[in-house]
Amino acid sequence: MGITIANKPELDINGTRWVEIAPGAKILVGSTASPLYKSNYALIQRHLASIDMQTRVGTKDFSIADAAPVVFEQEDEMLVDLVSTHLIKAWEGIDEVDNPGVPAPYSPALCKALIRQMPNVYFLAIKTGSDIARRIEEKAQVTAEKQ
Known part of the structure; x- marks a missing residue:
């Protein structure tokens, strides 16, 4: 009698989807479940929470007049x-203003x-990124129920 070890199906947390933003123009969007997106989003949230703590936002001690200048x-x-x-990965059909008809290469700055x-x-x-993440979660639940 032989045995096999079933490999768990890989969930594509880095899945992407093309979305039209205007006639002839579209962007490639990644999942909000991506580890890079999630960790950078968490950093932003911690940064904002730190500022709120410094200025005592949300407490009875908060006063805009007493708030120290925070940069x-x-x-x-x-x-x-x-x-x-981290979310928009590429695009098609987008030109630079100076070169109409010439595709602009994707960059975060552009x-x-x-x-x-x-x-x-x-x-x-x-x-779109949230929808991709939600579908990944749904697939994970279906997979978990099958086992």
């Missing part, structure tokens, strides 16, 4: 950088410029 990046800039670096011009790209990337 920090804008939350929205940090989140746009996170999405541009992606941030795109998001500034079209803020809905940010929200679409978050929604």
Whole structure:
């Protein structure tokens, strides 16, 4: 009698999906379950929590007049950088202003410029990345139930 060891199916936490952002233009979005995305998001949250603690935000001791000057990046800039670096992976059909018809190579810096011009790209990337992560979780639950 022979035996086999069943390999657990790999869950693609780094899965991606192409999403159209305008006619002829699309972005490749990764999962919010990606370890790099999650760890960098956690760093941003810890940074913001630290600022809240320094200024006593959310306590009866908070006073904007008494708050020491704290230098920090804008939350929205940090989140746009996170999405541009770790969630949006590539694009197609996007040209630079100076060279119409010539495809712009993807870079996080150019992606941030795109998001500034079209803020809905940010929200679409978050929604798509979350959907990919949710589907990964659903697959994991189905797989767990089968065993």
